[in-house]
Amino acid sequence: MPHVPTDPDVYEVFAQNGLGKTLGHVGSIVSPCPDAAWHLAKETYGRRDDLATLWVVRRADMTVSGGDDGDLLAAKTRMPHRQPGFPTARRRDRSAAASSPAAVILPTAAVPPAAVAPPATAPPATAALPATAASPATVAPPRFRDSAPPERRDDARGAGGSELSDLWLLLADDLFVLGNRLGERIVDYIDLEESLAVGSIGQEALAHAGTILVLSGFDQPAADAWFFDRPQGRWRVSRAIERLTDWPSTVACGLVIAAAVTVLAERTVAVEPGEGWLPAITAVRDEQLVHLDHWRRWARALAAFPETRAEFARAYAEVTERAGDMFGARPQGGSALAVTLHERFAALVGENGGPGSRMPDRPLARTAGVGGSALAYCLSRGRMVRDDYAPGVFQ
Amino acid sequence: MNADQLTDQLTDQLTHVVAGVRDPEIDIGLGDLGVLRSVSLTGDRIQVHLAPTRLGCPALGEITRRVRSAVADAAPGRGIEIVWERGAWQPASVTAAGRDALRDAGYRVAGAPPRCPYCGCDDVARAGRFGGAVCKVPYDCRGCGSPFDVIGTAGCTVTLHSVRGGSR
Structure with missing residues (x-):
């Protein structure tokens, strides 16, 4: 057990040989009093080198470990909650507990699809939007039409600019849903580092979605209307969004969305490098690269850990297959620009997510009415929060 | 002193005021932190350009409120526009005094x-x-x-x- 030594005349010496060096234990000395101990330590350990710091501590003033304290001193890196499989295992345990007749703890996972029915105003799921439907003026619900139509910047983006703009707005929707879903997970971990990561990535995903709208000419009321008043049936999120449910799928979704935004930012910067919005797009790209690296680490960990390997492989395959519509802004799907972006996107996902991707060879068209419970829950929660605030806070 | 000189003087004064507005999280002025980009005065309208340290900074609203309040106190009765230049902030934007203040914090x-x-x-x-x-x-x-x-x-x-x- 940790104990206080009984050697009254023994002093432990810590020294730092320079400001750039580590302060470390250098040895022990025997002295009858603290003053003499300090001078003796200086002479003994500082005779040849200049010292930046010298600490001399009486051993009897310390609490030290004993020879049988191995268990107490063992690293905590093997704690269950720090293992890659912990979130999955905990969700599974919670679900099992919730379905048990004796369960008394309600699950905190996502609300089941039946509990978050799409808004009554949503058109049939099969309703597809025309290519120009990404324009706010044609999609906007009544409240949006009441505000001044935003100035779009398509004309300033050169060849292919309009399609790039549509793609940006579509990815803004994906980022918005991802950010909201990650926000629900901030308190879902007892691992502080992962909570910070999920919170930061979610916060930045929302900020990037908002930045894209600002760059597209939306003012704040128009941006709010775009995200909160648009009926769910008019959203054209990627089909990958439907898999924003369990943790392995969330990792895969985070990875493909970060990769897609990175690819589109790289393309945008290359097309019009001199535009005034370049700093913002560059910042989005740089920050998404950090997110991509985070998801890459998770993907590798989940793929390597025996308890999560099979589950992640399934999730990764399904999410990458669905993410084939990430650059399908146009109903026909396969413009030259879309094909180029898709190829780069597929390569980047493979580089970061590892083998097992089922990304289609060519981009698939996005359709309205997808997004499932992930989108429905995100929208209903956002509207509920806004409705609970005092009038005038958001409008 | 002609009108242009008065405008320049007021602009300098407002720049000093906004530079002294404190960041909500760290005790440092927006000028030293590099968040303040510029202050301009056109007629009765004051335009303040700011740059967030990161796109997802949650303090934009509070910084906007503080800057607007400080400018309104210094130049009452004028229109105020806050423009956020997203992505414009760089580590090099921090002044030498700002680096010292940050180090102390x-x-x-x-x-x-x-x-x-x-x-x-x-x-x-x-x-x-x-x-x-x-x-x-x-x-x-x-x-x-x-x-x-x-x-x-x-x-x-x-x-x-x-x-x-x-x-x-």
């Missing part, structure tokens, strides 16, 4: 090999990839054991220098 600025703000030791290790705020990355000093943050890490892979020991 326990921070370092990205863009140079990080040193412990407390003991000056360069034997530091990144303690994680995400800090308590989106603009911060946590570090630990191996010299004195102090934790500290490096701020201004938009694109950590781009502006953060690698350090001995890497990250954990």
